[in-house]
Amino acid sequence: MATHKEIARAKVNLTLRVLGKREDGFHALETRMAPVSVADELLITPADAYELVCDVEGVPLDETNLVTMAVRIFQRETGKDCAYRVELVKRIPHGAGLGGGSSDAAAMLRALNTLEGTNLPHTALADMAAEIGSDVAFFVFDSVCDCVGRGELVTPVQWDYKVDALLLKPSFGVSTPHAYQGWQQSQEIKGIDYAPQKFEWGEFFNDLERPVYEKHRFLPELKMWLLEQPEVAGALMSGSGSTMIAILQGDAEALKQRALKEMDPTMWVEKVVIG
DSSP states (O other), rough: OEEEEEEEEEEEEEEEEEEEEEESSEEEEEEEEEEEEEEEEEEEEEEOEEEEESSSTTTOOOSSSHHHHHHHHHHHHHHHOEEEEEEEEEOOTTSSSOOOOHHHHHHHHHHHHHHTTOOOOHHHHHHHHHHHHHTTTHHHHHEEEEEETTTTTTEEEOOOOOOOEEEESSSSSSOEEEEEETTTTOOOOOOOOOOOEEEEEEEETTHHHHHHHHHOTHHHHHHHHHHHHHTTEEEEOOTTOOOEEEEEEEEEHHHHHHHHHTTTTTTTTEEEEEO
């Protein structure tokens, strides 16, 4: 059998509302998430037993990897052997708020559903995905979705737009647990714009900006710098950070070069299409 390639797209949060803490310790959310064009790849070939390799050093290849967790849950639920060699090609940066690991896990579930001929509906794969992490179920659908609960209850939405954006991730990451833990007590920083931004395709806001900006002061500085640029129609942090999303209305390359020169020459910067 030829190698099967599965694409694992990153995501951005177009909206993120934190509603409060649940009895299980997670926070209740309302968020609209959208896939973007930057993606990891899973290259899957038959083997004597399951094996995971990766082209990036430091990625755990043991049972803690979300791809492996997806395989184990699929094996348990279907009784299939799932004997494949999986080469994980990483292009989504770690600690970016772009859901790289979660997307990889969901892509593995989709691939196994095809390769093993199980033909399970997306809802069944989403149930498996919810065991792995709060946003893995979203990635099963690979489309714009509204997500509630702790993010695992997913409803695909009609989305007829292709929105150009620039993603900018500083060299540091942000702890997702810390972002949520600091949400309730955090305060707005004077001079920083947290208000929802309105577009033809909907609103653009993120409740986690407040706690993250308190701890990582470069991020609000970067947001306000972006909002001053002529190529930028809107700017927002994605998820718990540290990636910033700049909605484009002009030349992405000019904006990229200016951001690297004026703000942080070590940033990962990527032009993407949202949706």
